[in-house]
Structures are given as C-alpha cells and as structure tokens.
Amino acid sequence: MATSVRRDPIGSVTGFAIVFVSFIFRSLISAPTWVWLVVLAVGVLLAVKDGVSGLDVVTLGIAGFMIVGTLISGATTATSDAPDLRKLNEPIPLPAGYGFRPDGLQRDFEHHYLSKPIPVKTAIQAVADVVDYYVAGLAPEWTVVDPTEDLGYEDALKAQASFRQGDTSNGIGIEVYCACVGAGLSAKVVLVIQGLNW
Numbered sequence: 001m002a003t004s005v006r007r008d009p010i011g012s013v014t015g016f017a018i019v020f021v022s023f024i025f026r027s028l029i030s031a032p033t034w035v036w037l038v039v040l041a042v043g044v045l046l047a048v049k050d051g052v053s054g055l056d057v058v059t060l061g062i063a064g065f066m067i068v069g070t071l072i073s074g075a076t077t078a079t080s081d082a083p084d085l086r087k088l089n090e091p092i093p094l095p096a097g098y099g100f101r102p103d104g105l106q107r108d109f110e111h112h113y114l115s116k117p118i119p120v121k122t123a124i125q126a127v128a129d130v131v132d133y134y135v136a137g138l139a140p141e142w143t144v145v146d147p148t149e150d151l152g153y154e155d156a157l158k159a160q161a162s163f164r165q166g167d168t169s170n171g172i173g174i175e176v177y178c179a180c181v182g183a184g185l186s187a188k189v190v191l192v193i194q195g196l197n198w
Contacts, residue, residue: 015047016059023062033070040066088195091142091165091172095133098126098189114179115189123178123187127157130176130191138163145171145198164198171196 022039040063047059088109094100099116106112118126135144147161158177165171175192 012047012050012053012055012059015043015045016055018043018046019059019062019066023066026066036070037067088172088193090193092134092137094191095130098130100189100191103190109195111193113191113193115191117181117186117188120178120180120185120187123189124157126189127159127176127178130189131159131161131174134161134163134174141166142172162196164196169198171198 019040022036022043026036044059044063047056052060088111090111094113098118100113101116103112103114115123115126131147135147138144142163142165145162145164148159158175160173160175162173163171173194173196175190175194177190178187179190180187
C-alpha cells in the first residue's frame, strides 16, 4: 500500500509570506544581516518542510535572490572601503637640480624617474641627498619608517626609505640608486616612488 505525504499548504503560504515580507522591508528596517538570514531560514524551512511545490519554488527564488544580493553588497562595501593603492599622489615635488624625467615605467601606484647624466661621484652623493630631501620635505606630517643605505657595485650607493602619513594607512616608499652611462664616466640617478598601505 502506497503512503501519501500530506502537504501543509499553510506552511508554504506562511513561509512565502515571511520571505516576501522580509524582501519588502529589508531596506526599511535596520537590523543586522544575521537577523535577516535567520528570518529567511525560518521562512524557507516552513515552506519546504513537506517538499517543494509551486509556491515553494517562488519562496526559494526570493530567498536566494536576497542572499546573493547581501553577499554582493558586502563584497562591494568591503572593496569600496579599502584604500585605493592603485593611485599614487606624490606629496612633494621631485628634487630640483637633477633633471628628473619619467622613464616610461609609470604606473598608477609606482613612478620611475631618471636624472640627466652627471659625474659618477656626484651621482653617488645625489642618492643620499635625494633621500634626505624626502626626509626633510615630508616632515613633520610624515614619519620615516624604514630607511636603509647599501653600497653596491663599485661603491655605488643604493638608498631607500618608507614613509607613513600621520596615523593614516597612507604611505610612500622611495628607492634611489645610480645607473652607469657609457664607459662609466657618468651616471644617472634612478628614483622610484611607490604608494604603500600600512
């Protein structure tokens, strides 16, 4: 003898009503997301407790739409609240006297510059002077976080420093080094400025 499952139309209608009312009033009533998810879960459970039929499909569709909308909205909010690291706004002008020009490697978050050719000894001194220029020019609003200097090939100096703007998460990093030109009688100073997030 076959057994038949008795459907509860009141459960389907009640579940649909809960989900539909949640859908309508979600934007009008301020409540945490978890509260709305619990209400949706109750409505869906009431609707499908005896199986899925016509009205239950509509209930599941509305509930699914609301859940996906909540997830997309949360992801969009998290993305829009994050600082835009892809944009570098240089806080002070480039140091004067070296003829710095963009070298073609410009990106939204990183700028590269080359000086005009200068004598090697002057270029080596310029590396330290450029870092000092940023340390002095950015104070007191910016804090030096990580200054380093290294001697490299043929005593060429490479220096870098990171700066943080006050108590914000905004920062910049600079890297300065020499690039020999021709037979090594002159050099260009390379300056790289990057946007950072602390």
